[in-house]
Every structure is written in structure tokens, then in C-alpha cells.
Amino acid sequence: MKKLFSIIPFLGLVTLLFTSCGSDLNDNNANGKSQVGFYLTDAPIVKGYKAVNIDVKSISFSTDSTNWVNLPIAGKVVEITKFANGKDSLLSNIVLDAGVKVTQIRLLLGINNTIVLNDGTVKPLIVPSGYTSGLKLNVQSVPSLTSGYKVLIDFDAARSIVARGNGSYSLKPVIRSYIQANTSFIDGYLSPAKEAVRVFTINTAGDTISTVSDTLKNNYFRVSGLFSANYKIQGQKINTGEIVTIKDNVSVIGGTDIHLSTAEQPLLVP
Structure with missing residues (x-):
């Protein structure tokens, strides 16, 4: 990538x-x-x-x-x-x-x-x-x-x-x-639920993939097509442009999807 x-x-x-x-x-x-x-x-x-x-x-x-x-x-x-x-x-x-x-x-x-x-x-x-x-x-x-x-x-x-x-x-x-084929996705829900965030996955090689959380679906996000690696999950707040770390050191092994949170227990965006 x-x-x-x-x-x-x-x-x-x-x-x-x-x-x-x-x-x-x-x-x-x-x-x-x-x-x-x-x-x-x-x-x-x-x-x-x-x-x-x-x-x-x-x-x-x-x-x-x-x-x-x-x-x-x-x-x-x-x-x-x-x-x-x-x-x-x-x-x-x-x-x-x-x-x-x-x-x-x-x-x-x-x-x-x-x-x-x-x-x-x-x-x-x-x-x-x-x-x-x-x-x-x-x-x-x-x-x-x-x-x-x-x-x-x-x-x-x-x-x-x-x-x-x-x-x-x-x-x-x-x-x-x-x-x-043997790729994974990382998904989850973010809080506050009504504040959209651009979510980035960054691996140790510095490769970056992003998506934007969907406030119409409890601020759900999903980043697909990930190969085996450790990823840092960062977010950029749409309203302010501020970049924050949401989750660090998320391990992905090809073919295994990672669910970071649920709508009932969302991840808090700092």
C-alpha cells in the first residue's frame, strides 16, 4: 500500500x-x-x-x-x-x-x-x-x-x-x-454521535487509509482492505480540523475483522 x-x-x-x-x-x-x-x-x-x-x-x-x-x-x-x-x-x-x-x-x-x-x-x-x-x-x-x-x-x-x-x-x-482476499476491516462507533470524524488507519510503514464516520448511523465508521499489520487509529474532527488519536496499536491479521466498539458502547473521541 x-x-x-x-x-x-x-x-x-x-x-x-x-x-x-x-x-x-x-x-x-x-x-x-x-x-x-x-x-x-x-x-x-x-x-x-x-x-x-x-x-x-x-x-x-x-x-x-x-x-x-x-x-x-x-x-x-x-x-x-x-x-x-x-x-x-x-x-x-x-x-x-x-x-x-x-x-x-x-x-x-x-x-x-x-x-x-x-x-x-x-x-x-x-x-x-x-x-x-x-x-x-x-x-x-x-x-x-x-x-x-x-x-x-x-x-x-x-x-x-x-x-x-x-x-x-x-x-x-x-x-x-x-x-x-485475506484482508480485514476495522469498524466501530464514535462518541459524540452527532460529530462526524475523518478516521485514519496508519500502519508502521506510514501507509494511510481513511473514511468518514456516518452520523446518520450512530457515527459508524469502517475502514476496509487492511493487510496484516499494527495500526494506529486517528481521527480528524470535521468541525475544527483537530487531529487526535482514537486507538493505538490495533493488531490486524489477514482475514480477521476488528470491531472496536458498539453503538451502545462507542469509542470516545478525545
């Missing part, structure tokens, strides 16, 4: 085109084949925007960084903020030889990208020309795979939108993609 997994293609967008949510993959390994699902997920937006609409033209994948295959997806505009804190949307299912891993994803964006402000105003979202020419996203992976798996495209919309001084908005992608 690279710090903030930024830049890589404007990824997520692509993913919508959903057909179902969180469907389990069928394991066809007995026939020497495995089903691979591509899913979109997002970190929630807290303030300033009601929606982020991304114009996805196509998405392709590679298993060897040389040959590329297009997913059977029709281009469309995707509202990506609907998928956060553990929610995801199925993009497409494919079948590969057992053990073969998707290593890269390439996105092709159109020009019809917009954001909707809190007052309902729709603004164009300016995408640098490079992001419309087919950008590559490296897929974080586990050492080996023997069965079907999910490829998650994880887009942080709130951190990817840049408000310019002239009243326009542009896109600076903060995204990552990973294979969800």
Missing part, C-alpha cells in the same frame, strides 16, 4: 454500473477456474457536496501488465458517493484461471463530470486531460490466491475534489484498488 494511494486513475468512478450489491463469488476452482468480481466503494463526503457524478467510458484490466481486456460494461455517469463505510456495488464478474491475479486496472473517463453542492447547484468537475486518456491503477494483492476473489476500487471523493478560488472545481484523484 502506498501512502494515500493518490493519483492513480480516477478510479472508482468507473465502477458503478451496478447490478447487485455485495454478492458472493462462486468458487469454480474445482474446474480450474475462479470467478472474479469487480466492485466500487467510496469514502463518504461530509460537507460541501451532495453528489459527485463521474463520466465513465470504459474500464479494462490486466493480469500481466502487458495484455488488456475490457470489462463488459456500457459507459455511463456514476454517482459514487452512495457507496461508503462497507457498502459496495458490483461492476462485473469475469472468470479467470485459478490462481491468476488482476494486477492493474485502466480507466477511461469522459467529460461529463459534475458535483452537486449542498444548495443544489450543479458545477462542472474539471478533469485534467490525462485522466481522460486511460490511466492505470495498480491493484494491491495478497501473495497467492486459490479461489474466487473481489477486486475493490476504493475512491475517496471528498479528498479528490479541489475547490478553486474562481468558483470552479477540479479533480485530484485519491484512490486505491486491492484484492479482497
Whole structure:
């Protein structure tokens, strides 16, 4: 995992085109084949925007960084903020030889990208020309795979939108993609319940993944796609910008999820 997994293609967008949510993959390994699902997920937006609409033209994948295959997806505009804190949307299912891993994803964006402000105003979202020419996203992976798996495209919309001084908005992608196999998530509930917090998981290598707690769901948060490591859980208070430590030295072992608190007994944000 690279710090903030930024830049890589404007990824997520692509993913919508959903057909179902969180469907389990069928394991066809007995026939020497495995089903691979591509899913979109997002970190929630807290303030300033009601929606982020991304114009996805196509998405392709590679298993060897040389040959590329297009997913059977029709281009469309995707509202990506609907998928956060553990929610995801199925993009497409494919079948590969057992053990073969998707290593890269390439996105092709159109020009019809917009954001909707809190007052309902729709603004164009300016995408640098490079992001419309087919950008590559490296897929974080586990050492080996023997069965079907999910490829998650994880887009942080709130951190990817840049408000310019002239009243326009542009896109600076903060995204990552990973294979969800033997990965974990950390979740929990925070107090005060009505004060949203941007939650960060930071491992010993300094790699950072974030989400925003959902005040409509008892201030619930979930950070997914974590590999085995010790993590510090920090929070940035949305209202003040203050950064605090919520929990230190949380040990994660691949495949085991960590529940830090419940709605009845939430973690107190200092």
C-alpha cells in the first residue's frame, strides 16, 4: 500500500454500473477456474457536496501488465458517493484461471463530470486531460490466491475534489484498488454521535487509509482492505480540523475483522 494511494486513475468512478450489491463469488476452482468480481466503494463526503457524478467510458484490466481486456460494461455517469463505510456495488464478474491475479486496472473517463453542492447547484468537475486518456491503477494483492476473489476500487471523493478560488472545481484523484482476499476491516462507533470524524488507519510503514464516520448511523465508521499489520487509529474532527488519536496499536491479521466498539458502547473521541 502506498501512502494515500493518490493519483492513480480516477478510479472508482468507473465502477458503478451496478447490478447487485455485495454478492458472493462462486468458487469454480474445482474446474480450474475462479470467478472474479469487480466492485466500487467510496469514502463518504461530509460537507460541501451532495453528489459527485463521474463520466465513465470504459474500464479494462490486466493480469500481466502487458495484455488488456475490457470489462463488459456500457459507459455511463456514476454517482459514487452512495457507496461508503462497507457498502459496495458490483461492476462485473469475469472468470479467470485459478490462481491468476488482476494486477492493474485502466480507466477511461469522459467529460461529463459534475458535483452537486449542498444548495443544489450543479458545477462542472474539471478533469485534467490525462485522466481522460486511460490511466492505470495498480491493484494491491495478497501473495497467492486459490479461489474466487473481489477486486475493490476504493475512491475517496471528498479528498479528490479541489475547490478553486474562481468558483470552479477540479479533480485530484485519491484512490486505491486491492484484492479482497485475506484482508480485514476495522469498524466501530464514535462518541459524540452527532460529530462526524475523518478516521485514519496508519500502519508502521506510514501507509494511510481513511473514511468518514456516518452520523446518520450512530457515527459508524469502517475502514476496509487492511493487510496484516499494527495500526494506529486517528481521527480528524470535521468541525475544527483537530487531529487526535482514537486507538493505538490495533493488531490486524489477514482475514480477521476488528470491531472496536458498539453503538451502545462507542469509542470516545478525545
